[in-house]
Amino acid sequence: MPSFHPGKTFMMDSSVPLTSPSRRAGALSELRQRVTGRWLFALLLVLGCAVLSLLVLAPLYTLLSKSVENKAGDFVGLDNFAHYLSSGGIESAFFNSLWVAGLSTLVVVGLAFMAAWALTRTRLPMTGWIRGVLVLPILAPSLLPAISLVYLFGNQGVLKSWLFGAEIYGPIGIIMGSCFWTFPHALMILLTAMDNADGRHYEAATALKASPWRTFWTVTVPGARYGLVSAAFVVFTLVITDFGVPKVIGGQFDVLATDIYKQVIGQQKFEMGAVVSVLLLLPAMLAFLADRYVQRKQSASFTARSVPYRPRRDHRRDVIGAVMLAPTILFILAIIGMAVYASFVTFWPYNLELSLNNYQFGRMDGGGWGAYTNSLQMALGTMVIGTLLVFFNAWLMERTPQPRLLTGVFQFLSLLPLAVPGLVLGLSYIFFFNHPDNPINGIYGTLFILILCTVSHFYAVSHLTAVTALKQLDQEFEAVGESLKASRWRVLFTVTLPLCLPAILDVALYLFVNAMTTVSAVVFLYGHDSQLASVAVLNMDEAGDIAPAAAMAILITTTCAAAKLIQGGLRFWVDRSTRAWRQGTE
Amino acid sequence: MIQHTQGSRLEVRGVNKFFGEFCALKDINLTIEPGELVCFLGPSGCGKTTLLRIIAGLEQQSCGTLRQGDVDISQKPPRDRDFGIVFQSYALFPNMTVTDNVAYGLRSIGMPKARVRDRVDELLAVVGLEDHARKYPAQLSGGQQQRVALARALAPSPGLLLLDEPLSALDAKVRHHLRSEIRSLQKQLGVTTIMVTHDQEEALAMADRVVVMNNGVIEQVGTPLDIYQQPASAFVASFIGAMNFFDSAPVNGQRVRLGNRELDLVRPLPATPDGIRLAIRPEDVHLLPQGDGEWEGQVQAMDYLGAFIRTHVRLHGVELDLVVDVDPRSARQLELRVGGAVCLNLPSDALHCFAA
Numbered sequence: 001m002p003s004f005h006p007g008k009t010f011m012m013d014s015s016v017p018l019t020s021p022s023r024r025a026g027a028l029s030e031l032r033q034r035v036t037g038r039w040l041f042a043l044l045l046v047l048g049c050a051v052l053s054l055l056v057l058a059p060l061y062t063l064l065s066k067s068v069e070n071k072a073g074d075f076v077g078l079d080n081f082a083h084y085l086s087s088g089g090i091e092s093a094f095f096n097s098l099w100v101a102g103l104s105t106l107v108v109v110g111l112a113f114m115a116a117w118a119l120t121r122t123r124l125p126m127t128g129w130i131r132g133v134l135v136l137p138i139l140a141p142s143l144l145p146a147i148s149l150v151y152l153f154g155n156q157g158v159l160k161s162w163l164f165g166a167e168i169y170g171p172i173g174i175i176m177g178s179c180f181w182t183f184p185h186a187l188m189i190l191l192t193a194m195d196n197a198d199g200r201h202y203e204a205a206t207a208l209k210a211s212p213w214r215t216f217w218t219v220t221v222p223g224a225r226y227g228l229v230s231a232a233f234v235v236f237t238l239v240i241t242d243f244g245v246p247k248v249i250g251g252q253f254d255v256l257a258t259d260i261y262k263q264v265i266g267q268q269k270f271e272m273g274a275v276v277s278v279l280l281l282l283p284a285m286l287a288f289l290a291d292r293y294v295q296r297k298q299s300a301s302f303t304a305r306s307v308p309y310r311p312r313r314d315h316r317r318d319v320i321g322a323v324m325l326a327p328t329i330l331f332i333l334a335i336i337g338m339a340v341y342a343s344f345v346t347f348w349p350y351n352l353e354l355s356l357n358n359y360q361f362g363r364m365d366g367g368g369w370g371a372y373t374n375s376l377q378m379a380l381g382t383m384v385i386g387t388l389l390v391f392f393n394a395w396l397m398e399r400t401p402q403p404r405l406l407t408g409v410f411q412f413l414s415l416l417p418l419a420v421p422g423l424v425l426g427l428s429y430i431f432f433f434n435h436p437d438n439p440i441n442g443i444y445g446t447l448f449i450l451i452l453c454t455v456s457h458f459y460a461v462s463h464l465t466a467v468t469a470l471k472q473l474d475q476e477f478e479a480v481g482e483s484l485k486a487s488r489w490r491v492l493f494t495v496t497l498p499l500c501l502p503a504i505l506d507v508a509l510y511l512f513v514n515a516m517t518t519v520s521a522v523v524f525l526y527g528h529d530s531q532l533a534s535v536a537v538l539n540m541d542e543a544g545d546i547a548p549a550a551a552m553a554i555l556i557t558t559t560c561a562a563a564k565l566i567q568g569g570l571r572f573w574v575d576r577s578t579r580a581w582r583q584g585t586e
Numbered sequence: 587m588i589q590h591t592q593g594s595r596l597e598v599r600g601v602n603k604f605f606g607e608f609c610a611l612k613d614i615n616l617t618i619e620p621g622e623l624v625c626f627l628g629p630s631g632c633g634k635t636t637l638l639r640i641i642a643g644l645e646q647q648s649c650g651t652l653r654q655g656d657v658d659i660s661q662k663p664p665r666d667r668d669f670g671i672v673f674q675s676y677a678l679f680p681n682m683t684v685t686d687n688v689a690y691g692l693r694s695i696g697m698p699k700a701r702v703r704d705r706v707d708e709l710l711a712v713v714g715l716e717d718h719a720r721k722y723p724a725q726l727s728g729g730q731q732q733r734v735a736l737a738r739a740l741a742p743s744p745g746l747l748l749l750d751e752p753l754s755a756l757d758a759k760v761r762h763h764l765r766s767e768i769r770s771l772q773k774q775l776g777v778t779t780i781m782v783t784h785d786q787e788e789a790l791a792m793a794d795r796v797v798v799m800n801n802g803v804i805e806q807v808g809t810p811l812d813i814y815q816q817p818a819s820a821f822v823a824s825f826i827g828a829m830n831f832f833d834s835a836p837v838n839g840q841r842v843r844l845g846n847r848e849l850d851l852v853r854p855l856p857a858t859p860d861g862i863r864l865a866i867r868p869e870d871v872h873l874l875p876q877g878d879g880e881w882e883g884q885v886q887a888m889d890y891l892g893a894f895i896r897t898h899v900r901l902h903g904v905e906l907d908l909v910v911d912v913d914p915r916s917a918r919q920l921e922l923r924v925g926g927a928v929c930l931n932l933p934s935d936a937l938h939c940f941a942a
Contacts, residue, residue, distance in 0.1 A: 476677035479644050482664035483671045484691030484742065494690075498681045581680050581722035 041400035041488075045410055048393040052413040055456040059428030060420065066431050067274035080275045093254040094279055100171055100255060101240035101283075104178040108235045109228060111179070111328050112186035118321030120194045121220065121311050131191075133329055135184040136336060139560035141517040143537045144553040145180035146248035147546060148338040149173050156349050158338075169251030177245035180335050182238045183328070186231040193227025194220075197309035212317070226294065233291035237284050241421030243520040248541050256280045257520070260423050264524065270431070277424040288419035336557075343551035358551040365543055367531030372555060375533035378450050379515035386455040386462060386511040391504060394466035399478055399496060400488060418460035422520030429453050430524050445527025453525055454515045462507045469503030470496070501574050509567040513560045593620045593778035594655040594668065594745030596641065601650030603636055603802075610636045612802045614650070623772050623779040625789035628799035629825065634782045635750060637799070641780065642748055643667050654746060669746040670739030674754055676731050678723040684710070684734050685719045691742040709737040712771065729760040736768065740775065747772070749781040753788060765792055786826050790814065798822050820940040823865050830871075830908050833942065834864045842939065845904025847880075852935045861942040868896065868911040870936035873920055879929030883908070888917075888924055899928060 070076045115134060119127050137145070152159050153168035166172060201223070205215040243257040250258055256276055264273035311317075344354040361368040393414070397407050417425070434444045443449045473496065481491035497504075519534045526532055533556050540549040575582070596618040603611040611633045618624050626634035639645035641652060643664035651660045659667050670691075678687055685706055692702045710716050713733035723731050732752060739747060752768070753761045769792050772779050783789050789796050790810040798805045798813060798821075806818035817823035820831070834842045840851045844864060855862060872879070882902045889896040895917050897910045910930065912922065922928065 474673075474675050474677040476673040476675060477679070479642070479664065480671065480673070480677045480738075481690075482644070483642065483667075483669055483739070483744075483748075484694055485665055486690065486694040487665070490694065495679045495681065578681065581682075581724055 038401050041396060042402055042406060045393070045396045045400075045402055045406055048389075048396060049406070049410050049413055051389070052393075052410075052416075052456075052459070055452055056416055056420065056425070056459075057413065059425070059432035060416075062431040062435070063274050063277055063424065063428040066271055067278050069271060071271060080271050081278075084272060084275045084279075093256045093259040093276070096171070096253060097240050097255040097257070097280075098283065100174050100178070101236050104175045104182065104239045105232050105236045107175065108179050108182050108186050109232050112183060112190050112231060113224070113228065114324040115187055115328055116190035116194050116224075117220070118325045119191065120197065120309075122318045122321035123311050123313060124318055124321050124325075130325060130329065133332060134187055136332060137181045138184040139513060139517070139564060140181065140336070140339075140557040141519060141534045141537060141553055142177070142181040142242055142244035143248055143519060143534070143541065143549070144339050144557065145177040145335050146173065146245045147537075147541065147550045147553060148335040148342070149177055149249055150546065151338050151342045151348070151550070152334070167251065169249055170253040173249035173251075174246050174253065174255070177249055178239040178242060180332065181242075181245070182235045183332070185238060186235050189231040189234060190224060190227045193224045193230075197223055199307040199309040202309055226297075229294045230291055233287045233294075237287045237419075237421075241280060241284055241423065241520065243423050243523070244538070247538060257421070257423055260427065261523070264427060264430075270427075273427055274431070277421075277427055280421050281419075281424055284421050285419045288415075292415075339550050340554055342547055343554045345547065348547060358547040359555070361536070361548060361552065364540055364545050364548050367533075367536045367539075371531040371536040372533045372552070374447060374530055375516055375556070376559070378447050378454065378530075378532060379512045381447065381451040382454045382458075382515035383508050383512040385451060386458070387504060387508045389455065390459065390462040390507060391466050391500070394463055394470055395492060395496065398467055398470040399473075399492070414463040415460045417456055417458070420457075422457050422518060423523070425453060425457055426521040426524035429521075445525075445530060447530045450522050450525055450530060450532070451515075453521050454518060455511070457518065457521045458511055458514045462510060465503055465507050465510070466500075469500045473499055498578075501578075502571055505567055505571050505574070509563060512563050516556050516560050516563075592745070593622075593776050595620050595653075596746060596778060596780075597651075597653040598637075598641070599651045599653075601637070601640060601647045601652070603633070603640060603645070604648045610802050611640070611647070614804060616797065616804065616807060618778060618780065620778055621776045622794045623769065623781065623792060625793035625796045626780065626782045626799060627786060627789040627796050627826075628784065628805075630784060632799040633802040634784075634797075634799050638748055638750055638780060638782045641746075642669055642671055668744050669748055670742065670744040671748040672732075672735045672739050672750065672752045674751040676723075676735040676755075678731055678734055678738070680723050683720050683722055684715060684726070687723070687734055688737045688741050690738060695742060705741060706737075709741055713737045727760075728756050729764055732756065732764060736771070740777070745778060747777045747779040749779065751782055751784070754783070754785070761788075768792070790826070798825065800825070817938065820863060820865070823938060823940065828868050828909065828911075829865050829938075830868065832864045832906055834862050834939075836862055845901070845906070849932070849937065850934050851937055851939055853939065855939055856941045863940045863942050865938040865940060866932055866936055868909045869894075870933060871908065871910040872931040872933060873897075873910060873912055873916065873922075874929045874931060875920060876927055876929055879931045881930050881932065883928055883930065885922055885924050885926050885928055888922065895922070897922060897928075899930065 067080055068075060068077055070079070118124060119131060124130070149168055150173075151157055153163055153173070154160070157168070160168075163172070168176075197220075201219045202215065205219050210218065240255075241257060243261060246253070246255045246258045247261065256279060260273050260276045260280065263269045263276060342348060343358050344356070345351075346353045346355045346357055361372070367374070393410070396402070397410050420428075429449065430444075432438065433441055433449055435441060443452075477495055478488055478491055481488065481495075486494075517534055519538055522532055523535055523538065526535055533552055537549045537552045537556070540546070540552065598614055598616050601611055601614040602609070614637060626637060628634050636645060640647045643659070643662060643666075647660070651658060653659065654668060679690065682690070688706045688709055689702050692705055697705070706719075707716070710719055713736060715730060715733055715737070718726060718730060723734065726734065732755075735752075749768075753764055756764065765788060781789075781792065790813070793810060795807060796810055796813050797807050800821050806813060806822045808816075808818075813822060813826055817826065817829075823829045824831070832844055834844050836842055836855050837848055840854055841848050842851060842855070842862065842864060843849075849864075883899040884902070886898040886900050886907070888898070894911045894913050897912055897917075899908045899910055900906070901908060908930075912920070920928065
């Protein structure tokens with residue numbers, strides 16, 4: 001039995017000196033011990049910062065400095081910009097990009113909001129399937145809708161008459177194609193924002209005798225407003241920086257993205273490419289900063305006390321929901337269906353017999369099946385390297401002791417790629433990695449640089465997913481581990497990683513799919529031995545082999561769908577084998 | 587019966603903690619004897635959790651030293667210190683069974699498998715969870731999870747047990763039950779224990795000694811009885827239990843003025859240039875039949891709180907409002923009713939006096 005000494009042992013005593021000199025030496029060596037433990041993690045995160053700087057910041061800097069240099073490399077100030085302005089590029093490309101992106105944003109956010117409303121506020125059947133169809137475009141390269149639109153509304157298109165004489169080659173085509181491939185991005189943001197509605201708010205509105213219409217405007221819309229803003233910024237950035245759709249269907253209609261391509265690939269004017277890149281970087285950067293600013297104001301409205309909203313049975317509302325969803329679903333299915341059909345048609349529009357001729361890529365230019373296997377290798381490499389890098393860095397940032405300044409710098413570097421259009425990143429890579437003085441310029445033109453570039457390009461979203469997953473874990477796991485004499489590494493492997501497995505699978509799929517479908521960054525970087533499937537689509541289309549281009553786009557989409565199925569299977573397996581500890585007995 | 591090593595003695599000397607300009611802890615000094623259960627009690631933001639985290643090494647003090655037994659642990663990382671900790675959230679590893687959670691710390695020190703098994707069985711028996719050994723935390727109730735966290739913290743036989751608001755996530759009934767269970771387990775093991783809480787009832791019921799904290803300083807250290815009966819400051823007096831306060835002025839020595847009367851005090855007045863504040867607990871006021879007491883007043887309101895009636899009385903002459911707790915039987919005898927007249931005494935041995 002312990003004995004207690006009430007009253008005398010619990011001294012309050014301020015006369016004891018803080019540290020006596022003799023103790024100081026011992027304390028110093030202990031301090032050193034403690035510091036090396038912390039410094040190891042800080043050092044690793046510094047390394048992470050260095051890697052991201054090398055992959056994003058340094059290339060961007062080279063690009064910016066290129067934009068104020070002439071061909072010979074002398075500093076010329078803003079001469080290049082002045083030259084671009086006087087050539088009329090600003091009026092056409094810059095403003096074209098702005099209004100096309102703006103209009104696409106309006107259309108996509110409107111459609112996505114209607115779809116999200118129908119999926120979360122009505123009791124339509126088969127919402128799982130509907131969601132599946134609505135996010136299908138994410139598995140396709142952005143070139144696919146453009147090609148499909150050519151078949152649908154082009155000069156020999158089946159529905160050409162529907163345009164009443166208007167040309168699909170131009171802004172109409174760009175907007176339609178952009179809407180197709182950016183729709184899932186907006187939808188997913190809005191679904192996240194609207195899935196977690198608090199049922200109590202709706203009950204309160206009903207109790208206060210608000211009409212459904214008034215409830216919609218006072219509860220539903222305010223609840224989704226951050227999602228709406230975020231979706232708008234994301235779609236705007238995606239459209240204005242996209243290169244695939246305007247390249248295929250833009251015709252003579254200039255936008256910034258195609259202008260960069262023309263300046264660099266067509267005319268070999270690298271410094272002018274840099275100038276247009278800076279102009280493209282500006283709106284993307286602004287949208288990014290504005291979105292960050294708005295998101296910072298967002299506070300969690302769905303708390304532990306909220307009750308999830310369950311829509312009541314209401315046939316009229318279900319019908320309205322179906323009417324809102326139908327055009328979008330039909331449009332998506334028509335685009336994909338047209339591409340699939342076109343890829344099998346022997347010779348459009350003269351021989352409509354179905355065959356596999358268009359899939360014999362060996363007979364066309366563009367890299368053939370080799371491009372496809374390159375793409376697979378590149379996507380797998382991106383997936384493995386990217387997932388490891390993203391998770392390790394996010395873990396360092398979230399779950400190890402770090403100086404606040406360092407995490408701030410790292411967070412900035414991780415999110416920066418979100419503001420950098422793929423074309424701009426690709427062009428920066430040329431300037432940075434192809435520079436004769438760069439000691440690692442040997443990787444230029446190899447699959448490895450494509451992997452590095454793609455990892456950097458899609459770093460930010462992966463990083464956010466990883467950080468969100470890591471933040472959700474109990475903040476005290478590491479502290480408990482320390483008290484139980486377990487190193488952070490042991491906690492990482494025995495607790496953190498098993499708990500983050502679903503998020504890791506999500507990040508892996510995201511990186512794989514994007515690596516398969518991306519065109520914009522890699523179009524400047526592939527070499528003779530590292531042609532990619534998505535670039536092959538572009539090149540075959542440019543060469544007039546539009547049916548094989550459709551076939552290759554379908555092949556990419558199918559590959560991504562297969563990856564999605566495999567990932568879905570893995571997630572199902574993980575969920576099943578961890579159900580016991582995830583949900584308890586119920 | 588379960589064996590445990592002797593709890594260790596803990597000395598905190600001159601600990602300060604700054605977050606930027608903000609001073610979270612100011613010159614903290616205290617000694618905790620082996621086997622004691624000490625509660626850090628205070629409102630949120632008073633620095634109690636910061637102090638606990640500094641003792642654990644999860645937070646680094648700006649200056650000051652910590653000694654556990656004969657060892658200076660001031661600069662040691664948490665892993666080199668000797669403590670077990672239970673957090674408010676429990677932080678159980680959700681992907682591991684109860685057994686694996688409890689065994690986690692034993693495995694990190696490389697204990698042989700057979701001994702790990704024995705030790706885990708022993709601990710699960712102590713906390714009464716033998717039947718749940720193979721379950722996952724999510725399959726247990728809050729109270730059961732709490733016990734797993736306790737067993738996990740105690741498994742490596744630490745000299746010091748730190749509890750960070752361990753009961754606040756539980757509902758009232760479970761909380762009361764676990765309170766006495768933790769206390770008896772702690773006595774049985776003799777492990778020195780520090781518990782952080784904002785619940786005064788919990789602190790008074792469990793602790794050998796209570797450390798009342800406010801704004802980063804220790805206001806008072808003492809047994810629960812000391813803290814309640816002899817609060818060292820107006821803050822302690824008002825934070826622990828209910829208290830009536832009156833502004834007053836010293837007359838001389840031990841006499842003070844309240845309204846138009848002078849009162850004698852048992853304790854000497856605090857030395858203060860300004861006015862003083864008199865204080866008395868609601869249950870220490872004597873209500874008397876009409877015409878008997880020194881003070882007269884009128885009942886303003888009565889709140890029935892079950893075991894007692896909280897009566898609000900306005901004193902005539904001084905126009906002071908006073909809260910008095912009366913048991914229902916006395917209330918009946920006194921014929922207390924809202925609007926009725928009442929007499930009362932303020933016993934001088936129950937009067938506290940603080941600097942204003």
